[in-house]
Amino acid sequence: MNQHVTIRDVAAAAGFSVNTVSRALNDKPDVSPETKARVLEAARRLGYRPNKLARGLRSNKTQTIGVIVADIANPFFGAVVKGVEEAAREHDLSIILGNTNEDYEKEEKVIQTMLSERVDGLLVTPVQTKNATIIKLEESGMPFVLLGRHFKDLETDYVASDDVQGGFLATERLIKLGHRKIAFINGPLHVSSAKERFQGYKAALERYGLVLKPTLVKNDAITMEDGYRVARLLLSHTSRPTAVFAYSDFVALGVIEAAHECGLAIPDDLSVVGYDDTNFARGLAVPLTTVHIPIDELGKLSIEILREKINGSNVTRQVRVPVKLVIRKSDAEVHAFGD
Amino acid sequence: MNQHVTIRDVAAAAGFSVNTVSRALNDKPDVSPETKARVLEAARRLGYRPNKLARGLRSNKTQTIGVIVADIANPFFGAVVKGVEEAAREHDLSIILGNTNEDYEKEEKVIQTMLSERVDGLLVTPVQTKNATIIKLEESGMPFVLLGRHFKDLETDYVASDDVQGGFLATERLIKLGHRKIAFINGPLHVSSAKERFQGYKAALERYGLVLKPTLVKNDAITMEDGYRVARLLLSHTSRPTAVFAYSDFVALGVIEAAHECGLAIPDDLSVVGYDDTNFARGLAVPLTTVHIPIDELGKLSIEILREKINGSNVTRQVRVPVKLVIRKSDAEVHAFGD
DNA sequence: CTGTTAGCGCCTTCAT
DNA sequence: ATGAAGGCGCTAACAG
Numbered sequence: 001m002n003q004h005v006t007i008r009d010v011a012a013a014a015g016f017s018v019n020t021v022s023r024a025l026n027d028k029p030d031v032s033p034e035t036k037a038r039v040l041e042a043a044r045r046l047g048y049r050p051n052k053l054a055r056g057l058r059s060n061k062t063q064t065i066g067v068i069v070a071d072i073a074n075p076f077f078g079a080v081v082k083g084v085e086e087a088a089r090e091h092d093l094s095i096i097l098g099n100t101n102e103d104y105e106k107e108e109k110v111i112q113t114m115l116s117e118r119v120d121g122l123l124v125t126p127v128q129t130k131n132a133t134i135i136k137l138e139e140s141g142m143p144f145v146l147l148g149r150h151f152k153d154l155e156t157d158y159v160a161s162d163d164v165q166g167g168f169l170a171t172e173r174l175i176k177l178g179h180r181k182i183a184f185i186n187g188p189l190h191v192s193s194a195k196e197r198f199q200g201y202k203a204a205l206e207r208y209g210l211v212l213k214p215t216l217v218k219n220d221a222i223t224m225e226d227g228y229r230v231a232r233l234l235l236s237h238t239s240r241p242t243a244v245f246a247y248s249d250f251v252a253l254g255v256i257e258a259a260h261e262c263g264l265a266i267p268d269d270l271s272v273v274g275y276d277d278t279n280f281a282r283g284l285a286v287p288l289t290t291v292h293i294p295i296d297e298l299g300k301l302s303i304e305i306l307r308e309k310i311n312g313s314n315v316t317r318q319v320r321v322p323v324k325l326v327i328r329k330s331d332a333e334v335h336a337f338g339d
Numbered sequence: 340m341n342q343h344v345t346i347r348d349v350a351a352a353a354g355f356s357v358n359t360v361s362r363a364l365n366d367k368p369d370v371s372p373e374t375k376a377r378v379l380e381a382a383r384r385l386g387y388r389p390n391k392l393a394r395g396l397r398s399n400k401t402q403t404i405g406v407i408v409a410d411i412a413n414p415f416f417g418a419v420v421k422g423v424e425e426a427a428r429e430h431d432l433s434i435i436l437g438n439t440n441e442d443y444e445k446e447e448k449v450i451q452t453m454l455s456e457r458v459d460g461l462l463v464t465p466v467q468t469k470n471a472t473i474i475k476l477e478e479s480g481m482p483f484v485l486l487g488r489h490f491k492d493l494e495t496d497y498v499a500s501d502d503v504q505g506g507f508l509a510t511e512r513l514i515k516l517g518h519r520k521i522a523f524i525n526g527p528l529h530v531s532s533a534k535e536r537f538q539g540y541k542a543a544l545e546r547y548g549l550v551l552k553p554t555l556v557k558n559d560a561i562t563m564e565d566g567y568r569v570a571r572l573l574l575s576h577t578s579r580p581t582a583v584f585a586y587s588d589f590v591a592l593g594v595i596e597a598a599h600e601c602g603l604a605i606p607d608d609l610s611v612v613g614y615d616d617t618n619f620a621r622g623l624a625v626p627l628t629t630v631h632i633p634i635d636e637l638g639k640l641s642i643e644i645l646r647e648k649i650n651g652s653n654v655t656r657q658v659r660v661p662v663k664l665v666i667r668k669s670d671a672e673v674h675a676f677g678d
Numbered sequence: 679c680t681g682t683t684a685g686c687g688c689c690t691t692c693a694t
Numbered sequence: 695a696t697g698a699a700g701g702c703g704c705t706a707a708c709a710g
Contacts, residue, residue, distance in 0.1 A: 285624030
């Protein structure tokens, strides 16, 4: 239960002034090798541990960044945070975690707290029901990078995957398999990734001369339950879709469950394409065709850019990482029946 | 890009001393209502944000706890952290996240960093290949609670689920379905949860008069790939098991994949029971029978106990939360062929 | 009820 | 190459 050892204790033990100890501990010039050795030895012996609070207070650098995501229990965000954490630790940055649960109020509160914590910078997956928090964040001067989502009308830095491309690739694939009635069970449209995947979906339809049928597009699906519920409705219709493109692998899971209950085999009676390439996707009974996001790259890049901002760069970086379609077994050529 | 507003700025603006401002801001007694109102107003107007570093330095309370888990990308730990974060924020505690990746060295480093950060307490899922870090942590006087795992020979506080019970329930279920050859594809035995699930497995066999066949027990499976690999070996045998109990739902996913490749139908030819009740478990083509852990309760309890420790309690709390078996469709009565 | 003073642990001038 | 002094922003005595 030792009281904390301070730099003064080390100084006393080594027989130097606090200043010299500080210089020795921080690899500053103008310290003789022997002195440094003695200081380090004393520090080690006493179990000295620098107080980051004091250091941060003095230097205005906390070596800590805030990471705010929408749902850490979602394996996609889990993987993102894992990548971010690893990249951050490589630069001796610690991470303060915030989980918004897609709740705007919580986002607001968490950002305030992190500003109080004097983090060096922020990585944020915004809830996007409003943008006031992010605008305020800009005004605060705190360096930040949006992660995985971005605002069309805000000139902030961001790192995201190319959702337009993802939506296009998935839809194009289904079109090329001969599908004409391709349902899109999408997420909430205020979220940029959902909005842009929808753009990709539309672009693919257009590119191949198909018309968009509004009845085949459903929004606001996030969970497996959502996917299940919507798919039940969609599949019970007489002119049901022959393919479903889902906002996430979880939503796809719900679709698959609904298909089974409707007596529809996958992929023979219904093609399904997911999104995220979550780690269970290839383990499903019918391995899921899905859009793969290079998550590690997202993590690394976002940290890299955030560090640039922290170091004073004022060029705005807006990065879209390309995705790729992973074709497995949940999609197949459409069976012959017209529309 | 405003410079930070300090308590002095607020004091000047409100026409009071820093002390009065501090008292007003912290709801301390002996401040007249009007004064308080004026201070609050000035603070709001200037956009004052308390500096947590200064506060922590002064008061020795950072309102921050460290949370160290093995793999945040694993939805189980993701859910745990989500619960913990929520419970923590309710008490205005922030969370510094550490991810060990089951790497002991990283655990050591992360704990050191968090001690430097002067967190108020620590929640740790230990790697358990060694226990020196945890012993050192005890000696440091930092309050901490182990989360999900514990050491048999260390008298530390912990909150975990009852893994012996979980192992027993899963095995018992399979026995009652008539299975005699029940394989157990377990995790690494240095991890307490794996060790205790094995105890449960043994206890169930014993209880029902079955003998343990060492060839049916495999360790060190963590990922889906591990499960797949081990299951391939196990299932290719002539006297293959009729049931598999897996360390996690992910491992079970690998087992299922292997079974398919071996032409074995689930549950008719092979029963499979998983562990964790991960959110995809019920969405599988054959919904997975698995052991459910009340994760939210784990999170809430661990925060509660950690707060007790932080507040000076020195009673040791070792809590095992009961689990329950969720029976779905991946297990069935054994087909008639002897052993 | 309010103000003054000191100091948490560290780093940054500025001397020596 | 080393030391002394000051101050980062805040809260805890202690006065008044």
